[in-house]
Amino acid sequence: MKTVLLLLALSIPAWPHHSFAAEYDGEKFVTMKGVVTKIDWQNPHLHFYMDVTTAKGEVEQWKFEGFPPNMLVRQGWKKDVNLKIGDHITVTGWLARDGSKLAHSREITWDDGKKLLSGPPAGTGGN
């Protein structure tokens, strides 16, 4: 695995903005379910917020980062159409290194089974 990551680091890089690895831990992959509470359709990253109910019944507020709008539309997104406040969704992604309730999203699955990629894979921009 180390060899693969090294090759990525040496090739012409393909990350749009900043290193994934400085902020997020590629070894802390998570799947979280919740209800969307806020959407910031902005550059250089989409941000959306989600209420997540823990096993203890407590509601936590989580923030997720994603592609910028120009790349979202190429994944099939439309502003205010696919993702709406109140949607029940499942998000996959990677946790922030600082331990805050922040994650880098990769894919969103809606309750009707529809899926859209929302962010690049882990490791883009260095390891």
Add this chain to the structure above:
Amino acid sequence: MTPRWFAIFLLATIPLQAQTPAKPPVPRTPAGHPDLSGVWQGGNLAFAIGEQNFARVSAPGGAPAAPVKPEPPPYTEAAMKIVQQYRDRRGIDDPAARCLMVGIPRITGMPMPFQITQTANQIIFLYEAFHIFRIIPTDGRPHPDDHTPSFMGDPVAHWEGDTLVVDIIGFNDKTWLGGVGTFHTEKLHITERYTRVDYDTIVYEVKMEDPDVLTKPWNQRATIRLRPDDRVREYECGENNEDVLRFESLLKNESLFVRKQ
């Protein structure tokens, strides 16, 4: 194969042939040079436009746009120690994270398309990423003597057969070349070679020379693919660049992100 089965085989191949029309030839300008005009995408296409769109764009084209056996950067021993420090810091020092123009050849690897417009005496690159543009004279003029160090450098170009050769000097030392920490000095000299090998493919070769930090020229190669159904959109990196604020927080506690030796 019996005649009957051969006939069935032939019939079975007809629809396939109908679905894969021959590619148009490489378009040419009145002067006879390959015309590079169009919307193009370098870097990792699947990542840039999604797996489904990638499958559609790729057929019946060739391989995805990935560098072929990346050549490691030939840094001097002293320079490599600095590169390794950047890597250990997991790219937090990336100039692009501050929304600065990403330089060359990194702009070619961005997961966002760019448009080339070719005229008789100039070739113009308009990149979606970071609003970068490059206006490159092809009329034989030399580099001007009044350029100042810049992120994208000063380019002039000429044709060598069917290959556009871009010579770039006048860089500042504030960009990374091709990976985390791949710094350079103002002595950087880059030669790009663009060869439209077929209708929807440009082979991109780049040579990076910097006598202060590289022991020999560093060569990279990538494939750039035509994106006939796409257009250059907008990417305004500075709109809400809150990553920088989070970096400031991380930098106060480097144990959170610096790789352990």
